[in-house]
Amino acid sequence: MEALSPESDWVAGLRRGEPGAFDAVFAAYRRRIYGYLVRMTRRRDVAEDLLQETFLRLAQHAKRLAGDTKLGAWLFTVAHRLVQSWGRAQAVRAALAGDLPAHEPAGSERSPLEALADTQTQLALERAFAALAPAYREVALLVGIEGLQPVEVAEILGIRPDAVRQRLARARAQLAEHLGDHR
């Protein structure tokens, strides 16, 4: 008989409304989801808010999860939609203010993410990822950092796997261009 993975135990626990199952999922995924959110929004405060909203939605949907739910894909899908909503709201605010979108780093000051970089190479890498267009950055993060397959990423983003591969290729080319001598 095939052993159940911890993930299926967690889903079963969530469906029964067990806070312990929620804690296990939070511990397993919080860093990954936060990393995605902070690199997409480029702001720690926003990433924290969106992380909270992502896990609130998991808690509120716990009893309605399908038995075969893949929690990683589910959480990244929610996080992706929250980032999209936040991006739209930012664009509207920027348009109303007659300003540039506020989520892109400005000037030569180090962003909070860049402050984490210990070396020039890390700093260059962080800046190269930040310079990618959000659609390319998102695919690069989900595939490159999270190790998801293009098919999984396609489901999360609601696009075709071919489009994911295309964005991957462009992200890689743009990163190579940005990195130059740092590679």
Add this chain to the structure above:
Amino acid sequence: MTDKPEKPGRDDDAMKLADLARGLPRTDLDPATAERIASLARRDVGLGPPKRRTIEAVLVAMLVLATLGWVTVKICEMLGH
């Protein structure tokens, strides 16, 4: 002889990106913030979506229907002249 099946896994772009991504600094929440978020969300486990969200949806639907009704009446009035 049959073709060798395509190896399931990551293509070249994905592997190169993964190599690059390994060099990025790690990000994480500070423990106090993580605990605050976890405890806030934990309270809602299994409770379902908040009623406020349902009420908001009903109110928006009513507003849209009322607006559509008003527009329809106005159009009918204009066509009546």
